[in-house]
Amino acid sequence: MTKDEVLQLIYERLGDGIYILIALKEGPLLKEQLWHNVNQLYKEKVKTDKDLIPSRYTLDIYTARLDAVGLVNIKEMGRGRLYSLSPFYQELASYIARQKNK
Numbered sequence: 001m002t003k004d005e006v007l008q009l010i011y012e013r014l015g016d017g018i019y020i021l022i023a024l025k026e027g028p029l030l031k032e033q034l035w036h037n038v039n040q041l042y043k044e045k046v047k048t049d050k051d052l053i054p055s056r057y058t059l060d061i062y063t064a065r066l067d068a069v070g071l072v073n074i075k076e077m078g079r080g081r082l083y084s085l086s087p088f089y090q091e092l093a094s095y096i097a098r099q100k101n102k
């Protein structure tokens with residue numbers, strides 16, 4: 001597989017996880033902040049009152065998937081976690097921008 005094929009596959013499978021990446025573009029966020037910001041962003045974009053992430057458990061699933069792919073860094077800070085975008089996210093963002101400009 002080429003680099004572009006891998007990036008395309010990741011992009012296709014992001015699904016609603018894209019909202020987490022968009023929320024983290026502002027900068028690193030603690031778990032509670034991320035949870036709130038993602039749900040707010042989702043409600044604004046989709047025009048709904050329903051939360052995308054109804055529980056911490058669901059947030060953990062989303063972030064674990066993004067961490068496994070290498071798009072999100074998770075740093076333990078005492079009892080909390082700080083979430084941030086990884087350098088690999090920039091690769092994916094550049095790829096998505098190139099695809100939209102085609």
